[in-house]
Structure formats: C-alpha cells, structure tokens
Amino acid sequence: MTIQLNSVVALTYDLYTKENDQEVFVEKADEQSPLVFLFGVGMMLPKFEENLAGLNIGDAYDFHLLAEDAYGVKDENRITDLPKEMFGDMEMPEISSILPLQDDQGNQFSARVKEITESSVIVDLNHPMAGQDLHFIGKIISIRLATDEELAHGHAHGADGHESH
Incomplete structure (x- = not known):
C-alpha cells in the first residue's frame, strides 16, 4: 500500500x-x-x-x-514580559522551563522562560523548534x-x- x-x-x-x-x-x-x-x-x-x-x-x-x-522562523515579537505578580504565591519558574498558559479566549499554549528580571518573567512564545x-x-x-x-x-x-x- x-x-x-x-x-x-x-x-x-x-x-x-x-x-x-x-x-x-x-x-x-x-x-x-x-x-x-x-x-x-x-x-x-x-x-x-x-x-x-x-x-x-x-x-x-x-x-x-x-x-x-x-x-517557522523565530519571531522576536513573540518574546514577551509577564509581570511577576501574575505568579502570586507560586514559586518563580526556572530559566528554560516551560509554562502552560491560557489566553482570554481559553486557548492553551506554552512558553519557554528566557529570563527573570526584578519585575517580570520574560518568555518566548515561539515553538521550541x-x-x-x-x-x-x-x-x-x-x-x-x-x-x-x-x-x-x-x-x-x-x-x-x-x-x-
């Protein structure tokens, strides 16, 4: 076949x-x-x-x-800052960890943590590959x-x- x-x-x-x-x-x-x-x-x-x-x-x-x-090619516009307050009492994620996220319409997606600053967690929303x-x-x-x-x-x-x- x-x-x-x-x-x-x-x-x-x-x-x-x-x-x-x-x-x-x-x-x-x-x-x-x-x-x-x-x-x-x-x-x-x-x-x-x-x-x-x-x-x-x-x-x-x-x-x-x-x-x-x-x-796809890497899109630098898909790198964004999430305010640390968003994590509440949760432990801060580690660099390179994958975060499960959901938008206002209920769509689920993942983001890779690139950097953690004093006020935000910088994530990459591009596909890992x-x-x-x-x-x-x-x-x-x-x-x-x-x-x-x-x-x-x-x-x-x-x-x-x-x-x-």
Missing part, C-alpha cells in the same frame, strides 16, 4: 537539527514505539507529509525541512486505510486501529 490521503502511517525516524554547522540528534521513534498518524488531515507538518507521500511499506526516507517549512532546519531519516513500517471512526475523530487509533478513549 502507498501513503495517501486518509491512510494511517507508522514510521521510524531520527530527527536532527544543526548547531554551529554540526548536526545534533534531537529525538527518535523506533520500531517498538513508532510515530503513528493519520496522513493528510493536518496533524503533521505539511512539508513532512509532502516528503512521505507515495512511499510504500519498507521504504527508507531521508529529507531536510527548512525552518520556514517546519515550525522555531528557527531550526530539521533533518529526518527513517523507514515506513506500516500503512493501512483509516477506519470510519478514525476519520470521524480526525486521528489514528494506533498502528492496528485500536485505542481506548
């Missing part, structure tokens, strides 16, 4: 980024814990899926995504058609199609 719209794909990958012109390993999904997703429904980065379209079970892949095709080119190397383990239930839910229910909710 070929990877196509509404198929459930299980794959392995090694993910690398670059630091000082050197590739740096970030994470992996292996055959015991593959990445399983519903193809073509917006769950994955569009260019990631574009590079996988048409591959078959057992096919290996090796491709690069530029930052703008991955999590914003500004980074990505390099994926992996193999397609399985491909199957999505079930009606998976299509209705908008996500895969595991490599074999079963998952409890």
